[in-house]
Amino acid sequence: MDRVSLTRDYLARVVESGAKAGELTGDPQDSALLETFYSDRYLSRPLFLGHAEQVRLHTDLENLRQALASLPDRLFGGDFAAFARAVGLSEVQVAAVMRGRGPAVSRQTRADLYADGDGFKLLELNIGSAVGGMDNADLCRELLAHPALADFAGEHGLGFVDSLREQVNNIRVESGFGPGDSPVVALTDTPEGHAKMLPYMDALCARWREHGLDAHPAHLGQLQARDGRVWLDGRPVDVVFRAFLIGDLLKSPEIAALLDPLLDAAERGEVTIFTPLDSAAYASKGALAMLSDERNRGLFGPEELASLDRLLPWTRRVSRGPVTLEGGERVDLVDYTLANQQELALKPTSLAGGEGVLLGWARDLTPHQWREQILAAVDGPYVLQRRVRPTPEQFPDEHGDLRPWTCLWGVFTVVNGYGGAYIRATPTDSGSDVVNIATGAYAGPVLHQTRAAHEE
Known part of the structure; x- marks a missing residue:
């Protein structure tokens, strides 16, 4: 089956049962992680992916990620600074991304896509640590508490990836630690971001600690580079998890000044930054323009081109x-x-x-x-x-009626492959043209078929 047929069959079951939105969402307040971020804005059902769809979508996204990773060599002779300038980074940002670069492009990405009548179209590819939505497994568990969805998922072999668990694995693997290691991780934002997001950062660090990381929230002004280490409140830090963005460097000279000693320490090997700032160059929409440009088609093989043609507007x-x-x-x-x-x-x-x-x-x-x-x-x-015109998705409302919503898919890749997905959505008749949690969008998960035998 595919997402269209799975959706049709599930909605028919929901309508027949007369279930209303409030009954279907479970009790997300049980998750401190969700409660501190989504403000009770939860979708009344998941979206679905058939097995073949999920496999092809992940393959396309991985081909696109690898194509992006190859651009500095294929177009600029290995000159990463020239690549960074060409994708639109300022000189201040170029100087930052050139310091403490990682050995390879991070495999942690979130593709933001619309689904239209022809498939999925990519709006942007977020690469690296500062991708939101990897707490989506809690959304899955809450929805699956309702018998209607639990029964439907069991019948059709539907499951989900625990993206947060995969995030922890990404941190360990890409920072050079083994499965049983418990590195000290500073979840680090700018001072402004830290003040705004501290409740969520506290909740996220608590969850990471459940998975074996010694994790603590921080902001750049709290980290000190001295005596051959980076320190947070007297604790030596192994990994600085970067929650701040490359754009923050342009907002205030204070940010660059706070970041400078941290980049020095990373270059000396005293701390690992997950993920290095160079991931921002690959994530630039300027890099997507290079992939879309017909003058560069000769750089890529048939499989890469097929993926790019399917995904890229x-x-x-x-x-x-x-x-x-x-x-x-x-x-x-x-x-x-x-x-x-x-x-x-x-x-x-x-x-x-x-x-x-x-x-x-x-x-x-x-x-x-x-x-x-x-x-x-x-x-x-x-x-x-x-412009991409997404096909609206139907969701049960508080009266049990179906209403159209505009959905933005967020699909993850991780070290282990497919990393799960989540949805941000607004009512189609709301007049909102940009779908974003910060501006009031609702959140929901994606379930995918885990067994190919269910394909028809």
Whole structure:
């Protein structure tokens, strides 16, 4: 079966039972991790993936990750600094990503995708430590407490990946520790981020400790590099888990000053940063534009190209001059963009969480405003991306009726392979164009078929 048929059959069962949203969500308040982050905004059902769909989606995402990892060598002769500049990082950011680089691109990623009638389309690929949603297993457990879903999951071989457990494994493996090791991990944000997120950071560290990490929340100002180690409250730190983003370096010179001694210590081998800042260059939307650019197709093999073609909407850096459209037509990029406002989104290359995104189809955006923003973005750290129209998903509401929601899939890759998935969603009629937890989206999990025998 596939996600469409699984959804159809499950919704038919829910409608027949008359179950309402409040009955189906379980009691997520039992999880301190969920309660501190999602503010009781939980979807009334999971989304589904058939076995073949899950395998192909993971294969496509892994092919895309490897293609991204190859870009510095394939396009820039191994010059990583040139690659970082080309994907839109500032000189301050380039200097940071060049320090303490990891031996390989992290396998911890979260792909943000819309599902349309043709499959999955990638909006962005988040790479490294600062990816949210890996607490989704708690959402799965709460929904599966309802007999209707538990019975349905059993009949169709549906299960989930404990993404948090995989996250702990990623930390150990990519930081050079073994399965039984208990490294001291400082879950580290900026001082501002730490103040805002401390309840969640406390809850997350408590869960990590259950899995064997000696984990503690921190901010950059609390870490001290001295005597050949990095210290937190008198405790030597083995791993700094980076919760802050590359964009934070541009918000305040104080952040760069706080980060500098930590990068020095990492370069001396006194501490490991999970994940190094170089992952931010690979995660840039400017790097996706390189994969989408038809001039680079000759760099990739048939399997890579097939994955890129399935996943990537048309994406280009904003610059003057001709580009090729999907059908092969050559057009001037700026002229085409101004004439096709409703079909394009303008996105900063290295910001996250929808920050700075300008949707050409936004209701209150005039052609004059669109033109101003496009011209200002020319040759800057921005990309244009083809609009993706997601297929709405139906969810039971508080009356038991089905209502359409717009869903953003977050699909993880990890050291062990497929890392699970979760959903952020808003009601389709809400008028919200950017789906984000920070702006009120609801959260839910994904169940996938774990046995190929259930494919029909």
